Amino acid sequence: MTSETPLCPECDGEVDIPSDAMENELLSCAECGTELEIMNLDPIELELAPEVEEDWGE
């Protein structure tokens, strides 16, 4: 494990970052399913995605 492997802020599991990842993209942790947001790409910073609000949707 390199020091660069980003860890899930919820479960500390390693999170795979897709090669085409973008800032502010959502992804879910493969280990615990928590939804995360990529806050920064270089270096990778992950945060818990914001809670879904009542007016969120299509």
Add this chain to the structure above:
Amino acid sequence: MRVALLVTHIRAEEKLILAAFNKRDISPDIILDRELNFDITCGAEQLAPSGSAWREYDLVFERCVSTSRGMYALAILNSWGLRSFNTYETAATCSDKLRTSIAFMKQGIPQPHTRVAFTPDSAMQAIEDVKYPAVLKPVTGSWGRLLARVHNRDSAEAILEHRQTLGDYNHHTYYVQEYVDKPGRDIRAFVVGDRTIAAIYRESNHWITNTARGGLATNCPVTEELDDICVRAADAVGGGILAVDLLEDARGNFVVNEINHTMEFRNSSQPTGVDIAQEVIDFVIGQIGVVA
């Protein structure tokens, strides 16, 4: 052409939209709704979070998952004369199921029998008027959240009491519909301008068929009849880039359930074989080109 892509965050759809713009040599500026801080009176000269003045954008493409942020941002930007997809008018109508029902009624678009009441007592009467099973929905909301199908007076009373006690005022507008006895599926059609570019069936064992809730997407052929009702329904709410949700009633007739103005389509290109993002973006580019 300069495009501002207004988002809450980046999802699969926004990546597809960006790729479709890139294919046409356009690189939109991504603008996060959390960073917006408008001075209402200072107009389009003021800077967007991107560092460019708003007036430099030929188009604002609104893709916020937060309905209220997206809608109010469009209200402001359109009032300054900026072009957007969709427009504030369309977003405001689609984001409210009651205003959508009124728009359908005005244009004679078939829809489920719907009543509106403002207190638990009158809502109970509305439920008994449309008959059981009845469907109760918040007027704003999505992804099938807080929808209720009630089969009898007992459960109706319980739901009304919960809404009145636990909900804020938004939940005290009781929007009551007949349950449409559909064939284990509903239809989601994608309308771009004056054309239905693709449609899917959403199949589910649950009466709520949203793909966000696990509904399965398969191709639905776009017949002339389907295209006609979808385009008329889209026009009724102001037109644009829209996902029209329809139900088939027991006689096989279409009724339009609602229209979504920041549609999700990640699961729909594969079954339909239509590159929805590219169709949308090419339409948008054509529209801006026409006006500029």
